[in-house]
Amino acid sequence: MSAGGSLFVRRALLLAVAPTAAAAVLGGLGRLGIVEGLAAAHAPAHGPLFVLGVFLTVISLERAVALGAGWSLGVPAVAASGAAGMLAGVAGAAWVSAGAALGLVAVNAAIVRRQSAVFTWLMLLGATALASGTVAWAVGQPVSAVAPAWIAFFVLTIAAERLELSRLAPTPRWATWVLASVSVALAGLSLALAFGRPAPAWALGAALALIGAWQLRFDLARRLVRQRGLPRFSAAGVLAAATWLLASGAVVALRGSGDASGPAYDLALHGVLIGYVLSMVFAHAPIILPAVARVQVPFRGTYYAPLAALHGGLLLRAAGDLLPDASLRRAGTLGNALALALFAATVLHARLRPAR
Numbered sequence: 356m357s358a359g360g361s362l363f364v365r366r367a368l369l370l371a372v373a374p375t376a377a378a379a380v381l382g383g384l385g386r387l388g389i390v391e392g393l394a395a396a397h398a399p400a401h402g403p404l405f406v407l408g409v410f411l412t413v414i415s416l417e418r419a420v421a422l423g424a425g426w427s428l429g430v431p432a433v434a435a436s437g438a439a440g441m442l443a444g445v446a447g448a449a450w451v452s453a454g455a456a457l458g459l460v461a462v463n464a465a466i467v468r469r470q471s472a473v474f475t476w477l478m479l480l481g482a483t484a485l486a487s488g489t490v491a492w493a494v495g496q497p498v499s500a501v502a503p504a505w506i507a508f509f510v511l512t513i514a515a516e517r518l519e520l521s522r523l524a525p526t527p528r529w530a531t532w533v534l535a536s537v538s539v540a541l542a543g544l545s546l547a548l549a550f551g552r553p554a555p556a557w558a559l560g561a562a563l564a565l566i567g568a569w570q571l572r573f574d575l576a577r578r579l580v581r582q583r584g585l586p587r588f589s590a591a592g593v594l595a596a597a598t599w600l601l602a603s604g605a606v607v608a609l610r611g612s613g614d615a616s617g618p619a620y621d622l623a624l625h626g627v628l629i630g631y632v633l634s635m636v637f638a639h640a641p642i643i644l645p646a647v648a649r650v651q652v653p654f655r656g657t658y659y660a661p662l663a664a665l666h667g668g669l670l671l672r673a674a675g676d677l678l679p680d681a682s683l684r685r686a687g688t689l690g691n692a693l694a695l696a697l698f699a700a701t702v703l704h705a706r707l708r709p710a711r
């Protein structure tokens with residue numbers, strides 16, 4: 356594919372994520388009855404829409420660009436088709452997403468073949484957790500059983516990206532091996548759960564908490580937060596994300612992850628999926644968008660507003676889950692949805708009206 360054609364496909368795939376994300380957010384609000392009727396139509400598919408429709412598409416696109424092989428762009432295209440299938444309620448859409456997740460394993464394996472390093476192996480392990488969990492879901496396992504495998508995918512992929520960036524401030528060898536060992540344990544435990552085997556919640560929570568603590572201690576963000584502008588903003592997002600991972604892991608280790616619905620389940624999932632994953636997305640968007648779609652989104656101080664709204668909303672939601680207090684939980688959940696909308700508006704504004 357020519358460079359121009361590939362850029363067109365990359366941008367089209369990123370744009371295709373927007374309606375999936377909107378449906379996923381409305382579906383999430385629908386699960387609490389905050390929106391009803393047609394707006395809430397995708398409530399049952401909320402989790403898969405976010406994990407497979409939005410993030411599998413975006414992350415496989417980013418990995419395909421990193422690999423630079425024409426065939427690898429087919430993976431996010433398949434992921435986007437799976438998302439379209441889920442939105443249209445097509446039977447078998449789960450298998451399309453599973454195919455895309457297996458494709459991401461192939462892309463990461465090709466990257467490992469090119470560069471065998473701890474961070475590339477961690478990404479391959481993360482993609483393997485995602486693909487296994489998604490196949491288990493397509494076979495009929497409930498989302499609650501495979502969610503830990505999906506979470507392992509996010510945590511390993513992001514930890515690996517950060518490890519690669521931190522080569523600018525080399526990590527001690529022993530610390531890298533600690534991260535790798537805890538990651539293998541996290542992947543193993545989550546895969547056991549995905550395939551209906553028992554795995555202790557304390558061990559799963561401890562693995563998440565250890566990775567969060569590791570990042571707070573060794574990530575380059577600790578130094579960058581003392582700079583100004585974009586480096587400080589990104590570092591603030593990374594450190595806040597790592598704090599959520601540490602805290603959510605500790606809560607799961609001490610209190611378990613609840614049943615397949617309710618406050619404990621909500622906190623176990625979203626402490627990581629919003630506190631860690633979305634905070635990392637906000638922190639890296641001004642860096643990833645130019646790399647993936649050659650779209651410049653200049654840094655502005657206003658980027659702090661959605662980041663603060665995201666964490667503020669999640670604090671309310673976590674308080675509502677822990678107490679438990681249904682109205683706090685609803686307010687915080689709504690706050691999370693508004694933070695995402697504010698983030699999209701802030702990035703769009705920075706793109707259309709760059710500061711002089």
Ligand code: HEM
Nearest residue numbers: 383384386387402405406498499616617621628688691692
């Ligand atoms: C930003 C707004 C979000 C809102 C409003 C929201 C809302 C919700 C609600 C209310 C639930 C049900 C919890 C329960 O059963 O008690 C839920 C479940 C879930 N959410 Fe979210 N969520 C959001 C973000 C995310 C993100 C970013 C992800 C993934 C990256 C995610 C993945 C999931 C998953 C996997 C489940 C479990 C679904 C199931 O068991 O079928 N959510 N969400």
